[in-house]
């Protein structure tokens with residue numbers, strides 16, 4: 001009797017991370033295409049990808065270090081976003097000042 005539920009599927013070691021990112025839709029277009037092409041020729045990775053959905057959610061919930069990692073990750077993302085926002089609004093301010101200077105110049 002074949003036990004389909006066993007999660008002993010083996011993906012290529014150097015592809016596991018990409019497969020997880022693929023599952024979460026975090027890959028660039030190029031990487032996504034590469035992973036998709038690979039899974040079509042590699043049964044291990046194809047089956048791994050097929051079972052990732054049933055493996056990952058539970059893993060993340062139970063695994064405390066992983067949760068800490070995601071907390072750090074999200075803190076880091078917020079920091080980067082705030083930084084980007086600051087630069088963006090600084091750039092906008094600069095553009096407006098330059099624009100106003102040009103307009104003022106044109107009125108002379």
Ligand SMILES: [Zn+2]
Pocket residue numbers: 011012015038042043044045046
């Ligand atoms: Zn593979």
